[in-house]
Amino acid sequence: MSRIGKNPVTIPSGVTVSVTGNVVTVKGKLGELSQELDSITVKVEGDQVIFERPSDVKDHKAKHGLYRSLVNNMVIGVSEGFTKELELVGVGYRASNQGQKLDLALGFSHNIVLNVAQEVKVETVSEKGKNPIIKLSSHDKQLVGQIAAKIRGFRPPEPYKGKGIKFIGEELRRKAGKSA
Numbered sequence: 001m002s003r004i005g006k007n008p009v010t011i012p013s014g015v016t017v018s019v020t021g022n023v024v025t026v027k028g029k030l031g032e033l034s035q036e037l038d039s040i041t042v043k044v045e046g047d048q049v050i051f052e053r054p055s056d057v058k059d060h061k062a063k064h065g066l067y068r069s070l071v072n073n074m075v076i077g078v079s080e081g082f083t084k085e086l087e088l089v090g091v092g093y094r095a096s097n098q099g100q101k102l103d104l105a106l107g108f109s110h111n112i113v114l115n116v117a118q119e120v121k122v123e124t125v126s127e128k129g130k131n132p133i134i135k136l137s138s139h140d141k142q143l144v145g146q147i148a149a150k151i152r153g154f155r156p157p158e159p160y161k162g163k164g165i166k167f168i169g170e171e172l173r174r175k176a177g178k179s180a
Contacts, residue, residue, distance in 0.1 A: 003065070005064030009068065009071055009075055014028060017071075026074040028077075029078070032078065033140060035070050037063075039054060083137040086148060090106075095133075097124050100115060101113055102124070102134070119138050162174065
């Protein structure tokens with residue numbers, strides 16, 4: 001059995017999980033998420049969600065753990081939410097936002113303006129003497145990660161000086177420069 005798939009998902013108070021057909025819907029104080037399941041049966045028993053697979057075929061084994069992880073992320077998302085923080089490292093790199101529009105100055109000839117999805121809350125922090133920070137928060141883990149990766153992709157950190165956009169807590173692989 002899948003080590004991840006056989007663990008039940010515990011439902012915290014204030015969160016409701018409903019299964020209709022092959023669609024699991026999770027509602028909580030931060031929002032509502034739904035996921036369509038394929039070939040895995042789901043049962044809600046008390047305050048736990050249990051996942052069972054029909055056979056030991058390789059495809060069923062893989063989806064067993066996958067869907068358990070997706071539903072667990074949905075439950076955590078609607079109860080607590082997810083946040084990603086990005087740091088802009090470099091001279092003259094700036095970030096500002098007006099509502100859902102994120103304006104980035106990353107050393108190019110023009111600023112990059114990114115319209116962020118309504119489900120994601122954007123916040124920029126700029127303190128004197130410190131690198132600007134972009135905070136993304138939402139109930140949807142996949143959407144937050146996708147938007148954070150897109151922002152990081154505009155100027156990924158380079159290995160010599162470390163300039164670029166990096167996740168807070170990310171370890172960069174640094175290289176030595178030219179040797180004399």
